[in-house]
Amino acid sequence: MxxxxxxxxxxxxxxxxxxxxxxxTLQYIxxxxxxxxxxxxxxxxxxxxxxxxxxxxxxxxxMPFGFLLGGAISFMLYKFVAFLRxxxxxxxxxxxxxxxxxxxxxxxxxIYADYLAYVFKLYAGSFSLxxxxxxxxxxxxxxxxxxxxxxxxxxxxxxxxxxxxxxxAMRAVMENFNLASVxxxxxxxxxxxxxxxxxxxxxxxxxxxxxxxxxxxxxxxRMFISIFAACVIGGLRSIYGSLLGGxxxxxxxxxxxxxxxxxxxxxxxxxxxxxxxxxxxxxVEMPSGIAGLIEKLRRG
Amino acid sequence: xxxxxxxxxxxxxxxxxxxxxxxxxxxxxxxxxxxxxLYFPIIVGAIITAYLPGRLAMVIYGxxxxxxxxxxxxxxxxxxxxxxxxxxxxxxxxxxxxxxxxAIVCYIIGxxxxxxxxxxxxxxxxxxxxxxxxxxxxxxxxxxxxxGGVMGITIVNPFWWLGGYSYYGxxxxxxxxTILIALLYHRLCESPLGRLLKSIRENELTAESVGKxxxxxxxxxxxxxxxxxxxxGVLHAFLMGAVVVGGYTRVDFxxxxxxxxxxxxxxxxxxVFLGTFSLVIMRRIMIVGKHYFWFLPFNVVWFEPILxxxxxxxxxxxxxxxxxxxxxxxxxxYLRKVLKLES
Amino acid sequence: xxxxxxxxxxxxxxxxxxxxxxxxxxxxxxxFYALQNISLTVPEKTIAxxxxxxxxxxxxxxxxxxxxxxxxxxxxxxxxxxxTEMHVHDIVKLGLVRSFQVPAPFKKMTVAENLLVCGQxxxxxxxxxxxxxxxxxxxxxxxxxxxxxVLKTVGLEDKVDTLAGELSGGQxxxxxxxxxxMLNPKMMLLDEPIGGVNPVLANSxxxxxxxxxxxxxxxxxxxxxxxxIVMKYVDYVYVLSKGNLIASGTPSEIVERRELYDVYLA
Ligand SMILES: Nc1ncnc2c1ncn2[C@@H]1O[C@H](COP(=O)(O)OP(=O)(O)OP(=O)(O)O)[C@@H](O)[C@H]1O
Ligand SMILES: [Mg+2]
Numbered sequence: 001m002x003x004x005x006x007x008x009x010x011x012x013x014x015x016x017x018x019x020x021x022x023x024x025t026l027q028y029i030x031x032x033x034x035x036x037x038x039x040x041x042x043x044x045x046x047x048x049x050x051x052x053x054x055x056x057x058x059x060x061x062x063m064p065f066g067f068l069l070g071g072a073i074s075f076m077l078y079k080f081v082a083f084l085r086x087x088x089x090x091x092x093x094x095x096x097x098x099x100x101x102x103x104x105x106x107x108x109x110x111i112y113a114d115y116l117a118y119v120f121k122l123y124a125g126s127f128s129l130x131x132x133x134x135x136x137x138x139x140x141x142x143x144x145x146x147x148x149x150x151x152x153x154x155x156x157x158x159x160x161x162x163x164x165x166x167x168x169a170m171r172a173v174m175e176n177f178n179l180a181s182v183x184x185x186x187x188x189x190x191x192x193x194x195x196x197x198x199x200x201x202x203x204x205x206x207x208x209x210x211x212x213x214x215x216x217x218x219x220x221x222r223m224f225i226s227i228f229a230a231c232v233i234g235g236l237r238s239i240y241g242s243l244l245g246g247x248x249x250x251x252x253x254x255x256x257x258x259x260x261x262x263x264x265x266x267x268x269x270x271x272x273x274x275x276x277x278x279x280x281x282x283x284v285e286m287p288s289g290i291a292g293l294i295e296k297l298r299r300g
Numbered sequence: 301x302x303x304x305x306x307x308x309x310x311x312x313x314x315x316x317x318x319x320x321x322x323x324x325x326x327x328x329x330x331x332x333x334x335x336x337x338l339y340f341p342i343i344v345g346a347i348i349t350a351y352l353p354g355r356l357a358m359v360i361y362g363x364x365x366x367x368x369x370x371x372x373x374x375x376x377x378x379x380x381x382x383x384x385x386x387x388x389x390x391x392x393x394x395x396x397x398x399x400x401x402x403a404i405v406c407y408i409i410g411x412x413x414x415x416x417x418x419x420x421x422x423x424x425x426x427x428x429x430x431x432x433x434x435x436x437x438x439x440x441x442x443x444x445x446x447x448g449g450v451m452g453i454t455i456v457n458p459f460w461w462l463g464g465y466s467y468y469g470x471x472x473x474x475x476x477x478t479i480l481i482a483l484l485y486h487r488l489c490e491s492p493l494g495r496l497l498k499s500i501r502e503n504e505l506t507a508e509s510v511g512k513x514x515x516x517x518x519x520x521x522x523x524x525x526x527x528x529x530x531x532x533g534v535l536h537a538f539l540m541g542a543v544v545v546g547g548y549t550r551v552d553f554x555x556x557x558x559x560x561x562x563x564x565x566x567x568x569x570x571x572v573f574l575g576t577f578s579l580v581i582m583r584r585i586m587i588v589g590k591h592y593f594w595f596l597p598f599n600v601v602w603f604e605p606i607l608x609x610x611x612x613x614x615x616x617x618x619x620x621x622x623x624x625x626x627x628x629x630x631x632x633x634y635l636r637k638v639l640k641l642e643s
Numbered sequence: 644x645x646x647x648x649x650x651x652x653x654x655x656x657x658x659x660x661x662x663x664x665x666x667x668x669x670x671x672x673x674x675f676y677a678l679q680n681i682s683l684t685v686p687e688k689t690i691a692x693x694x695x696x697x698x699x700x701x702x703x704x705x706x707x708x709x710x711x712x713x714x715x716x717x718x719x720x721x722x723x724x725x726x727t728e729m730h731v732h733d734i735v736k737l738g739l740v741r742s743f744q745v746p747a748p749f750k751k752m753t754v755a756e757n758l759l760v761c762g763q764x765x766x767x768x769x770x771x772x773x774x775x776x777x778x779x780x781x782x783x784x785x786x787x788x789x790x791x792x793v794l795k796t797v798g799l800e801d802k803v804d805t806l807a808g809e810l811s812g813g814q815x816x817x818x819x820x821x822x823x824x825m826l827n828p829k830m831m832l833l834d835e836p837i838g839g840v841n842p843v844l845a846n847s848x849x850x851x852x853x854x855x856x857x858x859x860x861x862x863x864x865x866x867x868x869x870x871x872i873v874m875k876y877v878d879y880v881y882v883l884s885k886g887n888l889i890a891s892g893t894p895s896e897i898v899e900r901r902e903l904y905d906v907y908l909a
Contacts, residue, residue: 034423036336036430084616091423092334093616096562099555100616103609106551107602114598221550222438225431236424269442276435279428283416487774492759492767492783495752499760502749509709509743510761510822511735512768520770567751630804631755638776639783 010254012143012212015150016205018246020223021230022154023198025242027074028231029174030191033081033094037102039224041073042202044105046210046219047112053132054120060145062207070203071196077101078195082188110217126216133211142211149208153201154243170194222272226253229275233282235291244290249275306584312471312539314580315478319532320557321576322485322569323525329567329626330494331521332501334422337429339553341526343436343545344409345402345533350447350543352401353394354380354456360390370445373453380456388461395458395473395538402530410526414519430550440545452544455537467539474535481528482573489569490638497521498567551605556583559612564622571624659686661720662830662862663708663739668717670700670707677703678714679886685830685879690856690863692873692894695883696907701866702744704883705832708864709741710734722829736763738829742822742836744866746815750808754799755790757807757818761825762786789825796851797821798844813839820848824855830862837869845869849876874898882906 020042027035035041045066049059081097089097116122134141161167172180173187181187209215230249234241253271261268286292320338327333354369358376361383369376384391413432417425441450459469488494496517499507504514537543556579564575586604593600615622635641663685670678678700685691693701706712708719710731719727721739749757765786766772767779794800797817802810807818816839823831837845853876855861867873874880880897882890884906890897897903 032423034427036427080613089616089620092328093620095334095336095423095426096558096612096616099558100609100613103551103555103605103612107605107609110602111598114602118597221434225434228427228431232420232424232428236421266443270439272438273435276431279431280413280416283419283428287419484774488770491773491776492762492765492779493770493773495756495760496768498752498756499749502751503747505711505731506743506747506749506822507760508731509711509735509741510826511732511740511763512760513730513732524770626751628751628753628756628804628806631753634755635787639780639787641784641787 006254006258008140008143009212010251012146012208013254014247014250015146016209017223017226017230017250018243019150019153019205020202020227021234021242021246021249022239023202024227025231025234025237025239026198027195029237029239030177030194031078031081031085031094033085033091033098035074035077036095036098036224037073037077037105038098038202039220039227040102040105040109041070041077041199042206043209043215043220043223044073044109045069045203045207046215047109047116049129049207049210050116050127050215053129054116058134059129059132059207059211060141063149063204066203066207067200068203070206071200073101073105074199074202075192075196077199078192082191106217106220113217126214127210128212128214129210130212140212142208146205146208146212149204153204166190166193225272226250226275229279232279233289235289238289238291241289241291241294249278252278308468308471310581310584312474313584314577315474316532316536316539317557317560317576317580318478318573319481319528319535320553321560321564321572322482323528323532324557324561325566325569325572326485326489326497327521327525329561329572330489330497330501331518332422333518333522334426335429335522335525336426336550336554336558337431337433338529338557339548339550340413340429340433340436341406341410341529342533342536342553343433343440343548344406345530346537346543346548347436347440347447347545348402348405348530349398349534349537350453350455350545353398353458356394356397357384357390357456368445370448370453373448377454377456381460384456384458385460385463391456391458391461394456398534399531402534403527406526406530407523410523411519413526414522417522418515418518430554433550433554437545437548440548447543447545450544450546452542452546454542457541458538470538474539477531477535481531482569485569551608555612556608559608559615562620562622563611563615565624565626566622567626568622568624571622574623659688661685662687662689662722663864664720665704665708666718666720668704668707668714668719670703670712670714676886678707681717681883681886681888683881683888683891685862685864687829687862688856688860689879690852690865690877692877692880693864693866693883694868694870694880694907699883700886701883702834703886705741705834705864705866709739709832735826735828738827739832740823740826740828740830741832742819742834744834744838746812746819748807748810748815748818751806753804753806754794754810754818754821755803758790758793758821758825759783759786761822762789763826786825793821793824796824797848813841813844816840817844817848827859828861830864833863833865833867835866835868837867837872842872845872849873852876 024035024038027038045062048065048069049062052061053059077098081094084094084097136144161171169185169190172183172185173190177187226249230245231242233248234245253274257267257271257274282289324335324338327335354376357380358367358369361380363376363379367376417428420428440447443449447453457466457470459466462469496512500512500514500517508514560576560579561572563579564573565571590600661684665681665683668678668681669676681704693704695701703712707714710726710729713728718725721737724737726734726737749760762782765779765782767783772778794803797820799814799817799821802814810818816836820833820836837848840848849872852863856863865873865877874894877894880892880894881888882897882903889906890900890903
């Protein structure tokens with residue numbers, strides 16, 4: 001049997017990762033630009049969690065602030081990318097624009113980490129905040145809170161897509177950007193709201209991360225590998241595919257490496273690499289991912 | 301003396317970055333392969349340089365097999381230094397062998413990684429390479445026996461036999477290698493191959509429809525650039541005298557080269573050369589200048605990514621085609637210069 | 644009705660060896676059939692015309708033949724070889740080339756470069772031999788000579804140093820044709836080669852196509868809407884409608900069949 005701390009880790013991790021993978025895919029579909037700053041935006045809010053914990057507040061206080069921070073940065077990034085795209089900048093230029101944001105957030109995070117270390121006389125390079133968590137039915141609260149957040153946000157998002165006017169317009173934009181703008185949909189507004197929402201979701205998930213996992217300024221760069229792998233497995237352009245991909249990658253990273261580490265103790269350190277290997281194999285064997293698989297099954 | 305050191309240092313670093321940006325331009329500016337993971341093959345080169353020559357030398361000089369190059373790094377190196385200082389032949393042989401090994405390994409890795417990578421659309425290919433590089437960096441940092449892990453490892457210098465001038469020896473070798481590589485790229489780019497690569501960049505389907513095996517050519521381009529980038533990794537490692545895999549970050553070894561290329565002029569080798577030169581000088585000056593900011597409550601190195609970001613943003617907005625934009629040769633010039641025809 | 648016209652086609656087949664044979668080809672996009680059970684032949688030294696209303700599947704058929712799409716059903720033979728699931732560039736190597744309805748030039752390259760890159764088997768395009776100029780100079784010179792001839796044919800001589808992205812719509816059509824002329828093919832698939840080209844030049848291009856056919860025995864399958872200009876140059880006509888082949892025959896046979904005009908107008 002899988003021992004329960006491992007299962008707990010896998011669950012919390014998969015709630016966070018699948019939400020992140022879904023957000024990344026959503027941003028990719030809406031603008032056809034992979035957002036390289038995405039993971040950094042998500043994990044910037046880990047420092048909010050740290051700050052609140054240092055101020056002896058519950059780490060969960062950081063959640064709404066994480067949402068706002070992620071949303072605000074993501075909104076600005078959208079404005080910049082959209083500005084360049086309207087000027088006819090190529091896809092390469094647009095991705096460079098996301099790198100601009102990645103670099104600025106990454107540097108600011110590190111400056112802030114240095115500053116915290118200076119003020120609180122601690123080494124904020126690497127930290128974990130699990131001691132600030134409380135328990136529900138002798139399980140750590142982060143399990144329920146991350147699970148509820150993840151399920152709740154996905155449900156909310158699905159309902160919004162299907163039921164609301166905004167959702168219908170958004171689906172139109174995702175399916176065909178040009179057609180939607182011809183039909184008088186205000187694509188600018190729809191997309192800025194969508195990017196705010198997705199960035200906010202990312203920031204929210206990021207703020208939960210250090211409550212269970214060890215955290216450092218480089219975690220964004222490492223997590224990006226897992227997000228990428230999840231999206232590849234999901235089929236690049238399928239929102240629910242990437243959601244599933246997130247679960248698959250999270251579980252294989254945690255559970256598979258756990259079992260392998262019983263025989264090869266050193267493999268535990270290579271958790272992030274496992275997902276890269278999985279993604280590479282998936283690309284060769286089934287380049288269209290889960291979405292392609294479902295399509296094939298549906299056709300018979 | 302200090303001035304000579306500084307100049308030598310700048311030239312050597314310019315050379316490393318010139319090799320990287322020329323390889324990037326070959327992929328992006330010519331073939332349109334969007335590769336954000338330039339540091340992937342560079343790390344391969346650095347890791348092999350950390351692993352191979354030291355251990356080879358230990359075997360050659362018959363050192364106690366109980367000693368480990370990584371675990372007993374300082375001791376082993378002091379022995380090797382005394383031996384290699386009087387043995388130029390072995391030193392050069394080690395250098396050559398390392399270069400050859402890296403070239404072969406990187407060629408194979410480039411070739412193999414193109415199989416999954418070329419199944420992806422261009423933007424995701426960029427992410428694939430980036431993630432591959434980051435994965436390798438994680439491996440390098442976690443694996444102590446490979447290249448000293450997080451702490452890094454000190455390596456042999458193939459020019460110890462030059463005594464006090466060993467750094468100059470390595471720097472000169474780097475400069476010569478760079479000139480050769482630059483000439484190589486120049487030859488490739490002005491031949492019909494360069495034209496073929498540009499046609500693939502412009503429109504893959506049209507290139508296919510005039511009988512070009514687009515994926516085959518891209519595969520070779522990737523493998524070739526990987527090889528050269530791997531060599532840059534070797535040169536960099538030898539020049540530094542140590543390998544710290546964690547130091548090969550995407551910012552320093554992918555994003556900076558990208559900025560250098562874009563500022564210089566994507567698709568124009570001379571422009572890329574100029575862009576590299578100006579930014580390398582700027583960065584070196586900043587390294588000297590950062591000592592004046594000791595009073596800030598954080599490390600000034602974090603200004604560097606911000607500066608990179610701002611310069612990238614300004615270039616994207618105001619001059620996306622760079623200082624020296626790409627130029628197509630006039631047919632008459634082409635006939636006269638390349639084909640030596642008058643007509 | 645169909646059988647009557649097909650018999651004429653069979654007569655044509657008896658006279659000359661078939662070069663391109665399309666057998667029962669179907670192509671779906673999702674559940675929509677863009678092509679349904681299409682069969683046709685183009686013998687050697689023949690200029691065939693493919694007509695049909697917008698959206699009838701002409702371009703899709705060209706895409707299937709040239710390997711851009713692989714058909715869902717059916718078989719395509721060229722020069723005795725099965726090319727149904729071959730890659731585009733391999734089909735080109737066999738001597739079957741195509742142009743694009745929406746011109747697809749190499750935009751940031753000059754007209755000269757656009758044409759020169761079409762040279763086949765140039766050792767200069769190889770990673771190793773490109774380093775040694777003496778190994779590719781001869782074949783490059785050959786391409787250059789050919790390029791100047793082609794430029795003359797398509798009337799783009801004074802545009803030789805212009806970037807393809809700066810050409811007008813009609814000029815792009817000419818460049819599209821020029822690229823194919825560089826390739827010395829056995830057969831060309833031309834998707835609206837004279838769309839947007841002025842009538843004088845269009846006629847001169849079509850007569851040039853006749854010359855190529857007579858001189859080199861090249862076959863053509865031409866998609867074109869401007870029947871007034873093109874009809875008098877072709878040997879045989881196929882009519883597509885909604886993904887089905889509804890008629891075929893010599894130009895005079897087709898012109899007489901009034902009901903086909905209704906299809907076109909509908
Ligand atoms: N890649 C594709 N995906 C989905 N549908 C397609 C695709 N390509 C073509 N179609 C559909 O197939 C049908 C035939 O298109 P095709 O381009 O072959 O028509 P055509 O005869 O060339 O028309 P035209 O005279 O306007 O060029 C059209 O209804 C078109 O919408
Ligand atoms: Mg068409």
